[in-house]
Amino acid sequence: METMLWVIPALPLLASIVTILGGKRWIREKSHWLPCIGVGISFLLSLITFFQVWNRGTLHQVLYSWISSGDFQVNLTLQVDPLTAVMVVVVSGVSFLIHIYSIGYMHGDEGYHRFFSFISLFTFSMLMLVLSADFLLLYVFWEAVGLCSYLLIGHWYYKKSAADAGKKAFIVNRVGDFGFGLGVMLLFTTFGTLDYQTIFSRSGEFVGKTFPMFGIEFDLLTLTCLLLFMGAIGKSAQFPLHVWLPDAMEGPTPVSALIHAATMVTAGVYLVARCYPLYNLAPKALFIVALIGGFTVFFAATIGLVQNDIKRVLAYSTISQLGYMFMALGVGAYVAAIFHLVTHAFFKALLFLASGSVIHALGGEQDMRNMGGLKDKIPGTYWAFLIGALALAGIPPLAGFWSKDEILMGTFKAGYYVLWILGSATAFMTAFYIFRLIFMTFFGDFRGRHGVEHPIHESPPVMLYPLTVLAILSIFAGWMLGFPPEHGFIHTFLAPTLAETQGTAPLPETTEGGAGLMFFSILVAALGILTAWMFYVKRPEMPVRFAETYPSTYDWLLHKYWFDEIYDTLFVNPTKQFANFLWQGFDDSVIDGVINGIARGIDVMSAKLRRLQSGYLQQYALSMVIGVIVILGIYLLIV
Amino acid sequence: MSQKNERILSYLLKSIKYPGKQQITSCLSRRDTSVKKYASFKHEEKDLTAFLIFSTLAILGALLTVTARNPIYSVLFLAMTFLQISGLYALLQAEFIAIVQIAVYAGAIMVLFLFVVMFLDVKEIATEKNFHPIAPVCLILALVLLGEFLVFIFYKPSREGGLSETVTAVGQIYGTAENIGRTLFSQYLLPFEVASILLLMAIVGAVVLAKR
């Protein structure tokens, strides 16, 4: 198995290539077969690998020497340590379920083969991202998943909003990836290699070293970590680069579930967790990670409170939950972060897929104001949604409770009380907005006009099976992996890679007060649900009154703190104007002018010169004679 | 007399003593008489006289060829030039080539020219202006090139030790029909055959062009 690691990513890649090449003409509506089978086998192999890692420890496979240029050696190396093993299983598993789900959801779409090819390509890229054993390969596939994200957000490219959202996602990610790229280069100049093991084992030598930039001496490791974290901010949609994720909801819902909830956006978390030996040596960087995570948690949740688009609520929820993970990383609770990553992948994928089921049932309707009372019409979806919502809200014994509670506990113990307060407040808001969503969608009276035309129908089994599996995972994964808190399966499993070097940011080993904190967070969650029930079931007029009482606050939240507008005025419009200037002012006049001028000059000159081409042979002979005179003269003079 | 010339002359004299040349007998050979001592320079004198006559007439003929108004005269002067050149060949022990020169150039090609000149309307041509207006420019340029060539002939080799100084023994080779034939049919068989194909193509080409 050790030498067969490459098969895991290779199968989705193969399926993707075959599907995209033959999909349009020959495979057509059977396009899902190859990707599903490929990813399915990948998932099985991932499970086998997982157990091997469990038994034997890290696996390593060098495929071949990719770049060998002087000192610069990059081998195409795959590596599976416990952290990677967890990621691989989550990625291939969730991806497999979403492949299955897409069969039903994308049925009849004209880009069917395209969709499956790209989503398979994404699976390949994401698997390679987590399997890679050096930063260069990580960077390459970091960009590759960004590309897949772009392609899939723009799946319905003829819709302007979708095409724009794709571009926005890509460009905003560039900002982060710029930093990431610089970070990788800095790593190379510092360590002379990009290999994980070498860098992490030698990172201790560079504590306290500085790096001059703009005339200021920066702490080398802190700078490196912050640059890498820039990439993570972009990819994981943290403040202030969060703006692309809500717009990315223009893509098909399975894409939102797979890429923008479960896997790709967690790549940033993976990156920071992967580089924890570096971050441990750079406490300032860790502090900033915690700060940005903590702020994003609260900030995104507040926006999520008032959104009306069902997928956007989930998108802000995702940003917020990713913020939890970064907060955990920042306070040194790495295992809790990865734990939350896993459980979040399950329940957020479940929520997205369930919302997709709702949208599917309503024929594309996404606005919650036009929903309501769907509980009896699509009961399967309702139950799935409810389980996901409870898991997200943090109600025990569902998955989200264990992981989120651990994060809050870690924050509290590490002494970041402000962050803990923010996190707890967000826990309340989380429960509120997700149950607001449930109550608006499934309770009350149906407010849309869709049902009149053709009856609302439950999704086909092929969509419900993945929901069921994810629902089961959302119920059980939490306590199976993480019980008892801080000593569960995932903790022991990840211990060899994550726990051993938490030297500089130690967590107190005591579980004192743990029960109290746990009880508190349950209370907060329950309170949130109750408030949502009050607002949207008991007295539906309350939210309106609330909005009227505090119109400015409501506006701020509804318009997402005006971030899009701020970025438009600060960055987008000046860039556009500059580009316009370059196009019309510079390219059209200067560049084109020079080129046309040269062409015209040559035209004029050749019109003159072609007179020489008189057609009289004797003139040609004369020119030959002149040539001979010149050449012979030169010969006589020089030699 | 400069030392340089002395050196060249001694070279040439040394070459005369080359062994084996005594056996070579030819009607055009003058070496056997002028060996060692300059006893009988009658041959030399005769050779030089012949050279002067041939070359003067050749140059004169060439000039008249180029300047003649009537193409018929041109052709005839050209034939004369070729005959003189043939004489030069004979002086240089290339008897076969000399004969071929007379047969092919002065004979066949000149007849062909004559034929074409007569075929075309000679009188009309004769009345026209013969030279281009740019002729003076051409003359100047040609003189410049001539000067360069003469510099090349007289100045360069003595400076570089080229041309004559590389000569060790002159006139050892006789271009008799036998010698030429031997070489042609052994060493140069393939070019010879290719030349035959060239002639064939020329015949076909000429026929095709002139037939229309």
Place this chain on the structure above:
Amino acid sequence: MPYILCFTVNRFMSPIPLSYYLVVSTLIFFIGMLGVLTRRNVLIILMSIELMLNAANINFIVFSYYLNSLRGQIFVFFVMTVAAAEAAVGLAVIVYLFRNKNTVNDDEFSLMRW
């Protein structure tokens, strides 16, 4: 210049110097070249070309003589072959041109033009 002195003083002492022949061939070559450049009659241009070819031939023969090699003569033989072919085709072309334009004046032929 020394060579010319050599000619007057030592004319009975040696075979005719190489450069004499070279001068003759050069002169013939230049007369031929002038003919090509200045004459308007295509026939005479063709003849001038023959002159130039003969000048080259003289050089070949002279060097054959002075270098003791038959190669030069063989070469002349081939040059004559080519010259014969050239004269045949060239004259055919002239006949053809004359039929088309009714002139052998090369001012009238400027077909090799843009």
